Amino acid sequence: MDVRGAWGKLGRGAVPHPLICHVLDTAVVAEGLVGVLVGPHCRAELEAGFGPLGDAAGWVSVLCGLHDLGKLSPAFQGLRQDVAVPALGPVAGADVGRLARWRDSGARTDCHHGLLTAVHLARLLRSWGAVPATARSVAWALGGHHGLVPSAAAVQQAREAVGDNGGPRWAAACDELVGRVVSLWGLPQPDELPWQEVRLSPEAVVALAGLASVSDWIASARPETSYAGLDVDLSAYLAQARVDEARKIEKLAWRPWRAPRETGFAALFPGEAQPRPLQVAVESVVAGMRGPGIVVVAAPTGEGKTKAALQAVAQLVRRLGLQGFYAAMPSRVTSNQAFETVEELLEEADVPVRLLHSTAGEYLKGRAAAVDPAAALRPVGVDVDGEGDGDGQAAQWFAHKRGLLAPVGVGTVDQALMAALRSSHVFVRLTGLSGKVVVFDEVHGYDVHMSTLMDRLLWWLGRMRVPVVVLSATLPSRRQQALVESWLAGAQGRRPGTQAAVAAAPGVYPRVVWADESCDAVQVVDVAASELNSGRVVELSRVAFAERAQWALRQAGEGRCVAVVQNLVRHAEEAYEQILQLVEALPQGERPEVFLLHGQLEEARRARVEAEILARFGPPDPGREQVRPARAIVVGTKLLEEGLDVDFDVMISSLAPIDSLIQRMGRIQRHQRDSDRPGLLLALTGVEEEAQKVTFPSYTTNVHAEAVLLRTWAVLRGRTQVRCPDEVQQLVDLVYGPQEAVVCPRGWEWQWERAAAQLQRSIAGREEKAEGVRLPQPRDDVQLWELTARATRASRTRQDSYRRDGGWQ
Incomplete structure (x- = not known):
C-alpha cells in the first residue's frame, strides 16, 4: 500500500490531502509551537521523559503528528469510498468496500479514528520496547486529541473491532507510514532506541496531549485548493510545510511577552x-x-x-x-x-x-466606536467558551479559545x-x-x-x-x-x-x-497600610429597611454623594423607585442626580450607566476635569462592592457577610478629593431583631447564607464603629472561623443552630457536586483518561444560584 494513498483531509472535491502530509503538517506545527505554548517546567519534563531517545524535541513533534494515525483504517477511509478504493489498491479497497456494505446493512461501524490511533500507537510503542505505562500514556494522550481521552475499555473494544481497524494488513500499513515519517524527519529507527527508559510525568503527558490538539487545529487550517494530492513528493512537501506552517503560527501573534529589563x-x-x-x-x-x-x-x-x-x-x-x-x-x-x-x-x-469573557466583543467594539464611529460596523473577535468535537467543531472551538492560549x-x-x-x-x-x-x-x-x-x-x-x-x-x-x-x-x-x-x-x-x-x-x-487606608474609622448607624430611601435623600440634601447598596436586584429597584418619587417632590434646584446599576440591566444600558458612574465618581484624573455632582444617589447591588473603582461620601447598605461589608466600606471616601467631606459613615439596614428572632428582608437568604448573616450581625450589633484596617482580619476570622469563635446571643439559639446546620448541609452538598465535576484527586498514578472521564460542560464553574457560604469551605 502506498503511504500516500490514505486520505487525511478531503473536501467536497476528489483531490485529497494525504494523511501522511497532515501528519507532517502537524509535526511541523508542534515543533514551532512547543516553545510558545508549553511552559518551561512541562517542556523540561517532556525533554527529560524522551531524553533517553537522544532527540527529545524531534520525537515529541513526530508523535504529535501521528495523532491521526487511526485514519489509516477501513472505518475512516470508507467515509469517502469513492476516493479511498482507487487510491489504496484492490486488497485494501476490498476491506473498505466490505465495511461499506456492513454499513448499508445497518451494522454499527462507528469506531472513532482517535481510538484507533491509541490502538496502533500503543502496539507500536510496546514493540519498540516502551513499558506498558509509557505506551498507554502516549497512545491515550494522542488518541484523545478530539477532547475526550479514551479509556482502557474503549481502546480494547477498538482493538477487537477488526472490521474497523483492518487487522494485521492495515497495522502493517500504519507501521510503514510511521517508518516513513520517522525517516523523513531524520530520526533513528525507533526499534534501535532505548524506549524502555522513557518515563513521562503527569504534567508531561498533559503537555503532550495539549500540544498535539492545538497543533492539529492549526495544521488543519488549510484551504481545499492547497491539498497535496496522491502524487506528492514527500521530501519536497516537508520542506515547504516548514515554511507554510511557520506562517500560520506567526499569524496567530502568539509572541511571548518579553518583560522589560527593569521590572521594578x-x-x-x-x-x-x-x-x-x-x-x-x-x-x-x-x-x-x-x-x-x-x-x-x-x-x-x-x-x-x-x-x-x-x-x-x-x-x-x-x-x-x-x-x-x-x-x-x-x-x-x-x-x-x-x-x-x-x-x-x-x-x-x-x-x-x-x-x-462573554461580552468582550461588545465592549471592544464600543470602545473602538468611541474613537472611530465606523468601528462599530466592523466585526470584533470574541473570546467566549464553546464546546465541540470533530474537525469542524474543534476548529471553531479553537477560533473561540485561542485567546486563552495566547501569551x-x-x-x-x-x-x-x-x-x-x-x-x-x-x-x-x-x-x-x-x-x-x-x-x-x-x-x-x-x-x-x-x-x-x-x-x-x-x-x-x-x-x-x-x-x-x-x-x-x-x-x-x-x-x-x-x-x-x-x-x-x-x-x-x-x-x-x-x-x-x-x-x-x-x-x-x-x-x-x-x-x-x-x-x-x-x-x-x-505590611503597613498606606496613608489613604491608615486610621480609617468608619462610624456605624442603624436604619430601618423601609426608611432607607428617606435616609439617602436626607444625606444627599446635605450636599453629599450617597451609595445605596442592596443584596438583591428587586430591593435595589424598589429603593430606586422610592427615591425617584421622593425626588419629584423636591424643588428643581434641590434634586440630586439618581443612578441605578445592577447586573440584570440590558447590556448596552448597563455599559452606559457604568461609564457614567465611573466618570462622575471614579478616581480624580489630573488630566481632565471631573464633573462630580453636588448631590447624588447611586443605587446598586454587588457591582458597587467590587466592580467599579468609585467612591462616595456616605453609604447605606443592607446587612451582608462581613467581608462584603468591609469591601463596601472601602467605597466610602476611597479617593482623596479637594473638597471637605463628612466623617466616614456606613448605615446598616436590612436586619431587624424581634422576640428571640432576627429577620432579614424577603429572599435575602437566597443570596447570602443565613448563618453567615447571623454571625456577622452578632459581631457588629454592639459596635458603633469599625477601625480599618486594624480590625479587618480579626472581624473576618471571627465570622468565618470556628463555630465557637462567635458567641450566640441569648434568645437566638434555635435560629442560630438551625442556620448553622443548614449551612453545613449546603457546603457538603456543594462540595460533593463540585467534586463530581472537577479534575481527579491528585495522586502519583493519576491517568490522563481520568481528566475527561464523565466530562461535563466547560461552563460549570459556578452554581446556578450564588450564595456567600464559602468562608468555612
Missing part, C-alpha cells in the same frame, strides 16, 4: 506617585523567591493590589522565562478595567492582549477555572496556562463550588510550576492557608493536607504571604 515598580509605572508599602513589599518578596511559587496579597481596596500583581508578574515572567500571564478577574466589569491597565503596561511591547490575556475567573473541570480539551486549557503567571483577583468572593475548583486548579498549577498571585481584600486566614497548601502540595507531588502549613499571625493585615517550590514553611510579611 517605579520603572513599570513611571506615572505613579511613590509606590505604596504593599507594592514595595510585593516587589521585595518576589525578588527573594528562589523559583516558581504562590503569593497571596491581603490588603484593603485602594492599596494598589492590581499593579503590585502586575509588577510581580513582570519579575516572574522575565526571571523564569515564561511566555506571559493571565489575569483572572471576578467579573466582566473588573476584567474590562484590568484590560485597560494591562494594555497600558504593554503599550511598548509588540504583544496583543486578549480579553476573554497575555485578561478575563473572568471562569476561563481559568474551566481548567479544573473534567471536560473536553481540559488538557489544552492546562497546557495554555503552563507557560504563564496566573493572577486571581478578589478570591474572597468565590462560593463553595468555585473554591473547590480553585483548590484543585492550584494543585495542578503547582504541579506544572505555574507561578500564582492571589489578591483579596478580605480573605479568611483559614482560606488563605488552604490556597497556599494546594499549590505547595502540587509542587511537592503530594496530596493536599498531608503537611501542616503555617497560617498568618492572627490579625496581621495588610500582609503578603508566600511560598515557593523549595519552601519548608509559608512566609508571612506584615
